[in-house]
Amino acid sequence: MSSPQDSSTQQASTQQAALVAILEALVDPLLQRPWQELAAVESVSIVAGQCQVVIGLPYPWLSVEADLRRRVEAAVAPHLQGATLTLELVSRIPETTARANVAALQGVKNVIAVASGKGGVGKSTTTVNLALAMAQLGARVGILDADIYGPSQGMMLGVPSGTRPQQINDNTMAPIDVHGVQAMSMSFLIDERQPMVWRGPMASGALQQLMTQTQWQDLDYLFVDMPPGTGDIQLTLAQKMPVAGAVVVTTPQDIALLDAQKGIEMFRKVEIPVLGVVENMSLHRCTQCGHEEHIFGEGGGERIATEYQTQLLGSLPLTLKIRQQADSGQPTVITDPDSSEAGHYRAIALKVALALIGQATPAMPVFSVSDD
Template sequence: MMAMPETSANDDLNTSLHGLPPELQTALASLVDPVLNESYLSLDALQIDTIEPLALTVRPGYPMNSKLAALSLGLRSRMDIAGFPGTAIRLEPDVVPAPSPAQSGHLAGVRNIVMVASGKGGVGKSTTAVNLALALQAEGASVGMLDADIYGPSQRTMLGVAEDVQPELVDGKFLKPIVRFGVRSMSVGYLSAEKTPMVWRGPMATRALQQLLEQTIWGDLDYLIIDMPPGTGDIQISLAQRLKVSGALIVTTPQEVALIDARKGIEMFAKVGIPVLGLVENMATHICTNCGHEDDIFGQGGASKLAAEYDLPVLGSLPLDKSIREGADAGLPSVVADPMGPMAQAYFRLAHATGGQLWKQNLRSGEPAEILLTES
């Protein structure tokens, strides 16, 4: 073993690697995050605790409970191969908050707000949002979810919340979110009967959503997932402008009509200064349950082409599978119905990709411009 410079865990070794042997610098640079495929050094997530013996702490910026064991083994193996056998590596995932100023009121404890949107209805946006929230929670994050699809709220059904369950009222004006599968949720559907339509004009609907957001006692959250209404109308724009949003996901199908509307969604978020984290391609393929034949029912490669056009990643590609629909209808989304099944694993990959992309953005971006809503 080569001689190491004398130092302690309190030395600022993370600010600069100067003074460390080149072999150690090379070894540390080889420790790569499996989702972002970038070194933990470049992501400012590596801490040298001691040199003799060599001990490291790695802090990935997204929840990854299911990856911890394999990642720890892989990182130690890399250090062994690099000539530093026996390196002690501690993994401490820690969700990185958005660089924007803290939210106010009951949103003050929310570290990241993520909007899940689509340019049109019927592409699986709500199913994606629910399973994303559940996957992030299962991976170790504290997660809340707002059902902002005010004319067609579906969260009560998808989460299996009984019809007679309503949010608890606190001090006559605040609401406690309903907790289901560990996720704190709020929906206008919790406050009205299932068969009662929301006959509201745009301004009234916008104010109702704003009240739900501000009067819900969210507590401390790593992520607040907002299931947005489909389209790019007044409600979407007003809500996007009023909040300090960390990022947005655009859900689409490979179908050309859906891609046209997804493009409008990307452009809308650009106009209000909200970064799009990436695209989610839903119903990408269908596999026949009888013969196993895979068919591109809605087209092929559409999301990839759109992502390339805007220099965005495709964060997830999900098949058309009846188990996803059956689980959502039964109040048992794929992530909780069959956590080890292929559909759930696709959502876990989406959660990792979304969390990783948000981590990188939060780490490297400056404070986004705050856009204020102007009442007409």
């Protein structure tokens, strides 16, 4: 004859198994896949009237936290049998497997190149705001300024002139911590007014040193602000660095789209997936009368994304404050986090994170059911 304690234990195990089945059947609101496929249900335990659930998601989830909690609570509430639910959400950002003959970058799970075929399209401003937006979503983020000839991320991040990275040993240095992200730029190593009068191989060598000698600390995403064009530095980055995917920034005007196409073709040749296109300066709204005008054309980003079978990650407006805030070292996402512009950057960052999941190696699930 079974004891009351055995009966209680069996009942708890049955209840937990039922909860696991319910949770695994839930469809992720962003990836549209059951949590069972994503190995998202990490643990379910019922102890002393407390039901503890841990859900591990392969993307930064802060922007959809409320929706996720509502879905879980609605699904399990009828089956709690008086137990109190405690839900823990954690990010398990998967790491992209390095390509053949390309070494992984220590301390970095995913490297994202932000590129443009030509200058003047707002690539660096987009990079800094995307990186900061990804950090606001809950990820650990870094920025590498790969524009050796014209580094600008130090100024955009508001790093005081003359700031130097801490030397760890003869071969490594620590990135600068600013606005919650880790940053490294050639501007941290030289006088900002000193021109880099270097030939291509020297600039490429300097970039390799920045890549390999910076001691990044447990980054989910490293955004690389690439110089415009498709020359030596771009090829060095593409061939020597484990780039998981690229984001191409353009404006809607035809000449910018032509150069953006060249950038996409370059990434294709070196077998780096293009995660999507960001159309910058897509629309201007008059601050006085509210009149809207497509100064640089309309729909160009969508057309190029369709042509190359990628996605339009988002369209950003042409506004004075985005430029002013970047120039002052207080990017829009930091200075005005509740603005529509900051919301655009966060939406684009989340799309980038979701696009990367298809390129990454899934982490092994850690699942447990406990009734102790």
